Amino acid sequence: MPEKVRTVFEDSGDEKLVKLKLSPQPTEEPERKKKRNKKRKLDDSEASKPADQDEPREIPTPAKQVETTICVPKKRPEITSQTNGPPSSKSYPKSKPRPFADTKTNFTPLREKAKALLETRRKLPVFENADLIRELLRKQDVMLLVGETGSGKSTQIPQFLVDEFWCRPVPTQITRDGKTENKMVGGCIAITQPRRVAAISLARRVAEEMGTPLGSHSPASKVGYSVRFDTSTSPSTRVKFLTEGMLLQEMLHDPNLTKYSAIVVDEVHERGINVDLTLGFLRNLVSGKKEGRGGVPLKVIVMSATADMESLTDFFQQGFKHSEPTQKAIEGADAEADKMDTSTPKDISVCHIKGRQFAVKTIYSPAPVHDFVDAALKIIFQIHQKEPMPGDILVFLTGQETVEALEHLVNEYAMGMDPSLPKILVLPLFAALPQAAQQRVFAPAPPRTRKIVLSTNIAETSVTVSGVRHVIDCGKAKVKQFRTRLGLDSLLVKPISKSAAIQRKGRAGREAPGQCFRLYTEKDYLGFDDTNTPEILRCDLSQALLNMKARGVDDIVGFPFLTRPPREALEKALLQLLNINALEDDGKISPVGLHIAKLPLTPTLGRVLLAAAENGPECLLDVIDIISCLSVENIFLNTTSEEKKEAAEAARRDLYRREGDHLTMLTTVRVYAAEHSDRKAWAERHLVSHRAMQSVMDVRKQLRTQCRQAKLLTSEALNNTSLHDPSPILILQSFLAGFATNTARLVPDGSYRTIVGNQTVAIHPSSVLYGKKLEAIMYNEFVFTNRSYARGVSAVQMDWVGEALAGKD
DNA sequence: GAGCACTGC
Numbered sequence: 001m002p003e004k005v006r007t008v009f010e011d012s013g014d015e016k017l018v019k020l021k022l023s024p025q026p027t028e029e030p031e032r033k034k035k036r037n038k039k040r041k042l043d044d045s046e047a048s049k050p051a052d053q054d055e056p057r058e059i060p061t062p063a064k065q066v067e068t069t070i071c072v073p074k075k076r077p078e079i080t081s082q083t084n085g086p087p088s089s090k091s092y093p094k095s096k097p098r099p100f101a102d103t104k105t106n107f108t109p110l111r112e113k114a115k116a117l118l119e120t121r122r123k124l125p126v127f128e129n130a131d132l133i134r135e136l137l138r139k140q141d142v143m144l145l146v147g148e149t150g151s152g153k154s155t156q157i158p159q160f161l162v163d164e165f166w167c168r169p170v171p172t173q174i175t176r177d178g179k180t181e182n183k184m185v186g187g188c189i190a191i192t193q194p195r196r197v198a199a200i201s202l203a204r205r206v207a208e209e210m211g212t213p214l215g216s217h218s219p220a221s222k223v224g225y226s227v228r229f230d231t232s233t234s235p236s237t238r239v240k241f242l243t244e245g246m247l248l249q250e251m252l253h254d255p256n257l258t259k260y261s262a263i264v265v266d267e268v269h270e271r272g273i274n275v276d277l278t279l280g281f282l283r284n285l286v287s288g289k290k291e292g293r294g295g296v297p298l299k300v301i302v303m304s305a306t307a308d309m310e311s312l313t314d315f316f317q318q319g320f321k322h323s324e325p326t327q328k329a330i331e332g333a334d335a336e337a338d339k340m341d342t343s344t345p346k347d348i349s350v351c352h353i354k355g356r357q358f359a360v361k362t363i364y365s366p367a368p369v370h371d372f373v374d375a376a377l378k379i380i381f382q383i384h385q386k387e388p389m390p391g392d393i394l395v396f397l398t399g400q401e402t403v404e405a406l407e408h409l410v411n412e413y414a415m416g417m418d419p420s421l422p423k424i425l426v427l428p429l430f431a432a433l434p435q436a437a438q439q440r441v442f443a444p445a446p447p448r449t450r451k452i453v454l455s456t457n458i459a460e461t462s463v464t465v466s467g468v469r470h471v472i473d474c475g476k477a478k479v480k481q482f483r484t485r486l487g488l489d490s491l492l493v494k495p496i497s498k499s500a501a502i503q504r505k506g507r508a509g510r511e512a513p514g515q516c517f518r519l520y521t522e523k524d525y526l527g528f529d530d531t532n533t534p535e536i537l538r539c540d541l542s543q544a545l546l547n548m549k550a551r552g553v554d555d556i557v558g559f560p561f562l563t564r565p566p567r568e569a570l571e572k573a574l575l576q577l578l579n580i581n582a583l584e585d586d587g588k589i590s591p592v593g594l595h596i597a598k599l600p601l602t603p604t605l606g607r608v609l610l611a612a613a614e615n616g617p618e619c620l621l622d623v624i625d626i627i628s629c630l631s632v633e634n635i636f637l638n639t640t641s642e643e644k645k646e647a648a649e650a651a652r653r654d655l656y657r658r659e660g661d662h663l664t665m666l667t668t669v670r671v672y673a674a675e676h677s678d679r680k681a682w683a684e685r686h687l688v689s690h691r692a693m694q695s696v697m698d699v700r701k702q703l704r705t706q707c708r709q710a711k712l713l714t715s716e717a718l719n720n721t722s723l724h725d726p727s728p729i730l731i732l733q734s735f736l737a738g739f740a741t742n743t744a745r746l747v748p749d750g751s752y753r754t755i756v757g758n759q760t761v762a763i764h765p766s767s768v769l770y771g772k773k774l775e776a777i778m779y780n781e782f783v784f785t786n787r788s789y790a791r792g793v794s795a796v797q798m799d800w801v802g803e804a805l806a807g808k809d
Numbered sequence: 810g811a812g813c814a815c816t817g818c
Contacts, residue, residue, distance in 0.1 A: 226818080245817040246818075249817060250818080252818095430812090431812090457813060458814060479814095543817095633812095764812090785811075789811085
């Protein structure tokens with residue numbers, strides 16, 4: 001090993017850095033395992049392993065006792081003092097035995113299991129706050145809960161609440177449009193999650209803890225989940241885990257969420273656009289008059305891992321302030337109400353629950369790092385030489401390119417390594433990696449071997465690698481940013497936020513004390529943003545706006561955004577919706593828009609689908625096949641080596657169509673769907689991603705069903721198995737109905753210029769049209785990475801483009 | 810000659 005390897009961080013003052021606010025915290029085994037299950041993305045079969053694998057393991061004794069902080073509104077000191085009293089676990093069982101009373105099924109084994117789990121649940125930090133949380137929610141409708149990693153909040157909070165009196169269904173009379181209707185309101189708790197796998201594995205865990213079967217397995221099941229393509233609930237479901245997108249979807253059909261007594265919004269700190277929309281709608285619901293719920297209140301519990309609760313408190317308080325006038329009228333106490341504005345929150349409580357993690361030592365680079373791949377290489381071998389086994393290394397890099405570069409370097413250096421040292425096993429990890437290769441990361445390292453996982457930020461939230469005690473953080477990540485003015489997405493390397501840095505560091509302290517090497521200076525760290533930029537500031541807003549319009553939010557400017565997008569971004573999105581006729585001229589949603597909003601597609605792809613329907617059932621079926629591919633990750637596998645690349649070219653030649661990527665996708669779906677013996681083998685032969693194709697078939701099925709329900713397709717058209725010849729012209733013209741502005745023409749110097757905006761754009765190398773010179777092209781995506789690229793490209797004729805653009809006026 | 814990570818009845 002080269003001399004240099006050891007130098008960089010040798011004297012980087014570990015002592016000083018250790019002091020960095022690391023709350024020394026013990027660990028909690030079941031919670032950790034739950035998290036691992038929860039975060040282990042990408043493999044549902046893994047998540048569905050039998051529960052007995054979740055049994056606690058031996059764990060080192062924690063260094064210090066957990067500290068639990070509770071902050072409640074100053075007005076209620078008496079409640080705070082309650083939690084400082086005797087252990088609350090005693091009071092828990094009093095409301096517990098009920099769940100089984102009303103069923104004949106033999107749940108004895110499940111109950112036994114639940115009983116065993118109760119012991120470990122009691123040790124969760126959140127458990128001692130159960131009474132306080134219940135108490136507060138009896139009186140207030142909104143609770144903000146900061147729960148650090150390992151606090152157990154996601155599994156326990158719903159169980160604390162499910163037997164509360166306010167969580168029962170209430171018979172009500174709801175008057176709408178002059179008609180009065182008797183209806184049961186409430187009874188269920190929803191818990192939203194940003195990711196599918198998290199929703200499913202949390203549901204599984206909570207079902208075990210409650211001693212009830214999961215979802216549709218039994219009509220008596222109390223716990224279920226709902227994610228796209230996979231819903232598992234029963235008539236008795238009281239606790240339902242769902243993705244944020246799924247809750248938004250439910251709200252389209254039932255804006256008042258009448259099934260629910262409480263909505264728990266989890267992982268809010270991740271700030272995906274769906275969570276922002278959800279919170280906006282929920283705020284309107286809790287601070288409104290609740291007529292649609294027959295006056296039955298809805299409890300909202302907002303949970304986050306970071307302490308930035310101020311903006312959320314303000315957010316909900318603003319809502320109550322706005323609703324004050326109606327209350328004033330009722331109470332006739334104007335002066336009192338005005339005073340409320342400056343006092344403590346009246347309707348919101350805030351709880352803070354410390355998590356359980358081992359201490360992680362932070363080691364900064366003493367000087368700025370220019371080449372983080374090189375710097376990471378040195379630290380890897382420094383750790384490998386100095387640190388005892390076991391203790392795997394997790395390196396956060398920016399993308400596939402840097403991951404593969406470092407993989408190569410580490411393997412090269414390892415060959416010249418002192419043979420007396422333990423072996424090294426380098427494992428890359430990124431989303432585009434085939435499933436089997438990803439799974440290797442989760443297997444324990446072989447004896448006398450140190451695992452070195454080189455990962456993108458997929459390991460920050462979506463996937464948990466066990467065995468990690470050393471983290472190396474390059475301090476950067478690729479971030480997608482929609483640029484309103486240019487109408488393009490850029491994918492650029494940017495510094496991460498402080499909260500992402502903390503999250504990365506935390507990955508070293510899940511099983512034992514660890515260390516985190518930051519490939520940047522402490523000064524750099526202090527210059528990072530506090531939190532990740534919310535997605536709502538980084539993405540095209542047309543889908544979000546259409547969703548809002550579809551449920552009658554016409555005043556976009558008046559909508560309660562947790563973070564308000566710039567006016568320009570909102571205007572651009574509105575314009576885009578007008579362009580595809582999703583809105584009327586007065587800004588209200590059009591019938592076309594309403595139809596599009598119900599499809600699980602971007603507004604543009606939704607528009608394409610409707611245009612295809614006008615071109616006849618054959619064209620619609622073909623366009624559904626193509627759209628299904630476009631709404632899924634890349635269906636063609638990445639080719640790693642040169643030989644593979646050539647093999648791929650040869651294998652796929654019969655799928656490629658000269659018209660472009662759209663017709664190529666259509667051919668691929670058709671051939672795949674016609675393959676009845678072994679689709680997996682077929683996919684492997686053609687270097688097509690079988691996983692992606694399975695998703696394509698799911699989406700295709702869903703879209704076909706929706707089209708039949710909307711009477712765009714007849715059952716005969718769907719059942720007709722004889723294949724027609726596709727009409728490229730009709731298909732591409734349908735696409736132009738949504739993508740007329742995503743077109744470019746060839747200019748004399750051989751490059752392409754966009755027809756709207758006259759910007760230079762190149763055909764992406766992944767396209768079948770890469771390097772081809774055509775009169776004009778249409779593309780689905782306009783992305784900037786190292787240069788401007790068009791992705792999802794087909795050849796079109798200029799006069800079609802002219803017609804499509806003229807149709808907009 | 811190139812692909813951060815999620816999601817949708």
